[in-house]
Amino acid sequence: MYARLMRLASLVTSFAVTGALGAAALRPAELSAQPAQGPTVTFDFRVVDEGGRPLLDLKPEELTIRVDGHAREVASFDQVRFAPPRTPVEGEGDDPLPPPFSTNVPGEAGRDVLILLDDESFRPGREQAVKDGLNALVDALSPLDRIGLRRFPLGGEVVPLTHIRAEIRGVISEIRGRAPASVTWSDLACRTRQILSMLPDFLAGASTHVPLTIVLMTNGLATAQTQGPIAGTPSQLCEVRSTDFSDLEVPALVSRTFFHAVQVLEDSGFGGSLNELTAGLQHLNQVAGGHQIVRLSGASPQAVVRVLQESSAYYTAGFVPERSSQNGRDHRLEVRIARDGAKVITRPKVIVPEAATLAARAKDQGVRAMLLGPPRQELPLRAAAYTARDVNESLKVVAVFETADPSAAIESAAVGLFDANGQLRAQPTAKPGTFKVSPASLAMEARRGAFRLRVAAVDPTGKRGTVDVNFQADLTRAGPARLSDLMLAASEGGPLLPRLQFTSDKVGVAYVEIYDVAKTSDVAVNFEVARSLDGPALASVPAKVEAGEGSRTAVGPFAPSGLPPGDYLIRAMVSVDGKPAGRVAATLRRAGN
Structure with a gap:
């Protein structure tokens, strides 16, 4: 994809800038680290x-x-x-434009938040406080934050980690309490045992490279019992032992997770006291390295936002x-x-x-070791991943990255592609001179699926940085065709170079590849610029489509300098034989000059 993009520079000059999209439209914290005196x-x-x-x-x-x-x-x-909790803007939609890139810039980087919802701990009709609290949490997320939700201990994954706010809100609206009318101590103990037995899997499955914020929302847990088996049970299955808690210590130590306990102060049907419900939760919080238990009620839905506040920075x-x-x-x-x-x-x-x-x-x-290490923010970075088809019909992922500090440069870097299980699947080798160009680009083969791309870089002064990009490697279906990701580039009369954000660039280029269409088919692409995912087009221009080896390439110019600073959506609207087939889009960020 990138090689083809470089060969298309001559196409840009064939467009008049007056016909380009947008022409008629509208310092990081540096902490000194003492050198180690041995293995640390x-x-x-x-x-x-x-x-x-x-x-x-x-x-x-x-x-x-x-x-x-x-x-x-x-x-x-x-x-x-990470980004601190944000204040919602009145009138904004659930889903702002997806960020054009990932970044490790202090105060801007995103985090992953996984909600473990114990909906068996509150009764039907008593779930409104949970809904309000979760909606307040979603409101406070930054655009780079991802959130997922799982019903716990039973019920499975409801929403995997996602940037799409509307998806998680739809699930929140359907939450219903599932506690029975009356809950005995035995019921509480059995539910506690289930939760404690499943938590190690969540902790072990968390990446050791990227922190995961885990939020357990429950009415309470049973504490460890000193007496024997509970009367009326056929075995010791529901006896909560101190070892049930201590068995979590090692999984918690080896995982990179921040644990938060949110106690739902709603009717659970339990006949005991609130202290009894709180004791087990406090024990779990201590073992998992949590802090103060957040108490959620109908009168205090904003209390849950404290989770984002506390987890917005760590050392x-x-x-x-x-x-x-x-x-x-x-x-x-x-x-x-x-x-x-x-x-x-x-x-x-x-x-x-x-x-x-x-x-x-x-x-x-070395820099390659940083692919498997903790996040680093001394060197601010930006990065994005683009998926296209390679000449051998496999998928190709192009990593594009640069420093977020105009005065900094990349001396050496490494790129790693990790699958959903955290396994390193690809690590391309850079050619000489790769990092002299900004943004730098490296390509690698991949299969379809969810991946995390990590870029690790060092500047000439020794500052180090890592940035992670979570993405889905796949082509977009558009009727009979399939589309690559939409890449944005810039040209000032020379070769086209990918751009993660634009400033004073006079000419920008939108580029997409179209696959699996018959040679006799007529393919037309129209590029549009808009302010929202489905908003009206502020401007549009037909793309120049050319046939290539096994694909068509479409390019269209736009004028970044003609757009006020902000985020815009560039949409490639694809038609095959005169019929709308589909679209692919990318966010354009116009920064101040």
């Missing part, structure tokens, strides 16, 4: 004030680390910031472990800071790998 072990932690707001100015010298009671020097220190610190502790086991961790009114949120233990594992990690500290 890292862990994540958060620091919030009494109102749950993250503290963003923490310095390494304020931090005290103790492992098994022994003080350890801070060997590394980094901060990762990663590292220490050099004592030789005797390098045994692959978990060790007691204490993290403190010298600041009044601040609360440190971290897990109570840390796993210290064996000495051989640590030594191997210490040797592999």
Whole structure:
């Protein structure tokens, strides 16, 4: 796709700029990291004030680390910031334009939020507080945030992680409580056992490279029992033991998750006290490294937004472990800071790998190792992924990336393609001179499916950055045809180069490939610019369509400098033999000059 795009530069000059779309239309935080004195072990932690707001100015010298009671020097220190909760704009739709790229810029990066909804813990007719709370959470998401929902412990996945707000709202509107009219202690214990037995799978399935915010919404859980089996049960199936909670410690330690407990203060049918419902939830919160339990009622739906507030920033610190502790086991961790009114949120233990594992990690500290490491934000980046068909009929993914700081440059970089199970499936090799061009591009083969693209880069001063792009590798069906992703590029009289955002570019180009149409078929493409997914076209221009080897290529110009700053949708409206077949679209971001 990219190679073909480069060969189409001559087509752009055949269009008059006056006929282009839009012509008639309308500093990141830098934290110093001390060099490690040996192989390090890292862990994540958060620091919030009494109102749950993250503290963003923490310095390494304020931090005290103790492992098994022994003080350890801070060997590394980094901060990762996501977009804070946003305030909804009155009149805006559920689905703003999809972001044109992913970014790791502090305060702008997106996060993944998975809701585990225990709808068996509140009665039918008592679900409105849950609906209001979840809608408030969706309202506060940033455009780059993804959210998913699963009915828990039974019911399965309802909505996988998605940017599409309308999809999650549709599910929220259908939520119904499923608790029986009367809930005994035995019922509560059985439900608790089910939840505790399933949580390790969620923790183990979370990526160790990208944090996942897990929100458990429930009326409460049973605490561990000291008495024997519950009377009336045929076995000890529903006896909640302390080991049911402690068995979660290791999965929680090895996963990169932030756990939040939201207690739904609605009628569950349970005849016991609120304290009994809260005790088990507090125990789980402690084991999973959560903070204060958020209490949700009909009078306080906005309380759930605290989850986004607390999870909008975290720190990663590292220490050099004592030789005797390098045994692959978990060790007691204490993290403190010298600041009044601040609360440190971290897990109570840390796993210290064996000495051989640590030594191997210490040797592999290059840019490729960053593909498997935690997120880095010292070097701000932007990236996007585009899917097309390769000449051998397989799918090709083109990664396009650049620094988000105009004064920075990429000295070296690596790109990795991970499947839905977190397995590295492709890692293309860059040709000499690849990173001298901005944006840089690398292509790789892929099969159909959900993927995460990670770009890791280092600048000449040693600053490091990673950015992750979640996308679906597939072609878009358009009647008898299939379409590649729509790519936007720019030209100033030279070769076409992909663009992730536009500033003062005078000529931009929209480009799409069309496959699986007969050689005798007439293919027409019209490019439109709009302000919303289905809004009216502000301008349109017919594309120039040319036949290629096994495909058609369509290009059309637009004038970025003629558009006010903001996000726009470029739509490729495809017709085959005079009949509308389908469309594909991409978001154009016009930044200020």
